[in-house]
Amino acid sequence: MKTNFLYFRELGFQSYIATSGQTAFVIDDGGASALNFDEDFSDHSTGNDLVETDIIVTVDGSVIATGDRSFAGNTVTLATGATTGDVVTIALTLKKGTEAMLSADRFLGVETNASATQTVISFKAMTSNAAGAGDDTITLTYPSETNMVTSKAIATAIDAALNSNDNGGIINMLDRPNGSGLLSGLGITRSVISLV
Amino acid sequence: MVNIYILSLQLHQYHKEMANNYLYFSNPNSGAPDGAAELALYSTSMFSGAFAASSTTTTLNFQARDAATAPVDTVVLTHTADTHKVVMDELTRIINATNNPFQVVSDKENSIFNITGVTACAITTADTP
Numbered sequence: 001m002k003t004n005f006l007y008f009r010e011l012g013f014q015s016y017i018a019t020s021g022q023t024a025f026v027i028d029d030g031g032a033s034a035l036n037f038d039e040d041f042s043d044h045s046t047g048n049d050l051v052e053t054d055i056i057v058t059v060d061g062s063v064i065a066t067g068d069r070s071f072a073g074n075t076v077t078l079a080t081g082a083t084t085g086d087v088v089t090i091a092l093t094l095k096k097g098t099e100a101m102l103s104a105d106r107f108l109g110v111e112t113n114a115s116a117t118q119t120v121i122s123f124k125a126m127t128s129n130a131a132g133a134g135d136d137t138i139t140l141t142y143p144s145e146t147n148m149v150t151s152k153a154i155a156t157a158i159d160a161a162l163n164s165n166d167n168g169g170i171i172n173m174l175d176r177p178n179g180s181g182l183l184s185g186l187g188i189t190r191s192v193i194s195l196v
Numbered sequence: 197m198v199n200i201y202i203l204s205l206q207l208h209q210y211h212k213e214m215a216n217n218y219l220y221f222s223n224p225n226s227g228a229p230d231g232a233a234e235l236a237l238y239s240t241s242m243f244s245g246a247f248a249a250s251s252t253t254t255t256l257n258f259q260a261r262d263a264a265t266a267p268v269d270t271v272v273l274t275h276t277a278d279t280h281k282v283v284m285d286e287l288t289r290i291i292n293a294t295n296n297p298f299q300v301v302s303d304k305e306n307s308i309f310n311i312t313g314v315t316a317c318a319i320t321t322a323d324t325p
Contacts, residue, residue, distance in 0.1 A: 002292045003240070007284060094280065096255070099248035101284045106244060126257045127247030127268055136245070168292030170285050195247055 002168030004104040006161055007064060008138050008193055010038040011176035012092030018082030025088055027074040030190075031060075042073050058089045078184050097193050100136075101170055102126065104162045108135060110155045116144045118183060119151045121158060125196035133196045140174075140183070141190035150186055157182045202308035216241045217297050219290065221271050221317050222305040233307075233319040236271065240291045244268065248280040256287070270320045273302060276313035286311040 014036040016025055030040030055071070057064040059082055069081040077091055094097060106124040113120050121138040142150045147193040161182055173179040174191050217240045224234050242259040249255040249272060258269040275283050290299045290310060300308050302317040309315065 003243075003288075005245070005284070005288050007281065009281070065241075094248040094251050094278070096247050096249055100245060101247075101282050101288070102245045103243065123245070126247070127261065127270075129268070168288065170288040175281070 002166065003166050004162060005101040005170045006104065006107075006158075006173045007101045007170050007171050007181075008191060009099040009171075009175045009177060010092070010191055010193055012037050012093075012098060013089070013177065015087060015089045017090050018083045018084065018086040020029060021081035022088075023078045023081045025076045025078075027076060027090060029074050034142050034190060037092065037146055038192055039098075052078070052146075054093045054095055056089075056091045056093055058091075059086050061087075061115075091158055097195050098127075100193055100195060102136060102138075106136075107162055110151075110158050112148075112151050113139075115141060117141055119154045126149075128181070128196050137194045139190075139192045139194065141192075142186065142188050150188075153186050154183060157186075205227050215297055217291060217293060217299050219243070220298065220300045222303045223317050223318055223319055224305045233321045236269070236319045236321070238269065238271075242269075243291060246284055246287065251277045254283045267273060269322055271302075272318045272320075273311070273314050274316040274318075275311070279313045282313065283311055 014027055018021075027037055027156055028035045029037035030042065053066055055076075057069050057076060057078070060077070064078060070077045070079070078088075082088055102123045103126070106126065108122040108124060110119060110121050112118065117143075119140050121140070122135040123137075125133050125136050140154060145151065157173070161173060172181040174183040174188065176191055207303060219238050219240060220236075221238075222235045225231050229235060238258045244257045244259055246254055246256045252274055254273045254275065256271045256273065258271070260268050273283060287301070293299055300310055302309050302311070303313050304316055
């Protein structure tokens, strides 16, 4: 009954050095080659997935109140302009769907989806047994492939992790903020954790 | 005699590989334990995964005791900020421990916390005993 667990963490942080009076800060998010946020920031602005309060904005270490900032698409706008040299940070609050460990016992499969750039890892939902609840998924995005090198490497790595430790353990699969994990060398550009 | 010794070793190994551990939590309110889910013991075979719930909490999920479809039983561990991976790592060690099937994770009643940085837990059950 010894169990292995697979660990994943999303990317969600960007910082800026402000210019005089700067109010608008554009987030590099959500797309296949987004460098700073795995989540799609436009979702945060519209409340389709996570909500605005899941974002923390700081200026020189001071948290900006939710009423003093606004969102439109992937642009964050401060009510009060920053001063030259201010360090502005925008970070996704850790919450359900940003960092998780999933049980190997509940692994369902690895499948490419209807694109040449994505592979989906599925697990039985950790928070529900309902038949229609859907699965917990990790969707990995990478540059377009023509010969299944990346997707097969992902499948191979998952297989290795599921059976990696006879005594049970936690296997770092993809820790995006720290650039570590079994999958970290495969050119993956986005990792989205979706928990039921 | 040798055969008995070998059998004993095999049984010990079987326990190490096959037996479940049981995870113990307590979260007392003031006074006598008269509230729902102030104490819980869950089988590791019912543990379905964990996720970061906030900067200082990690949610552990267990299949509900009454076989309800949703929600599952949950234990939310409160811990030092941004140490979720440490919590998950040490929880995995406890789940797979071989020294004792009874494993205390967070026992606030007795101030015993066997995961670094954990200071409290909140237990939520899908059904009422």
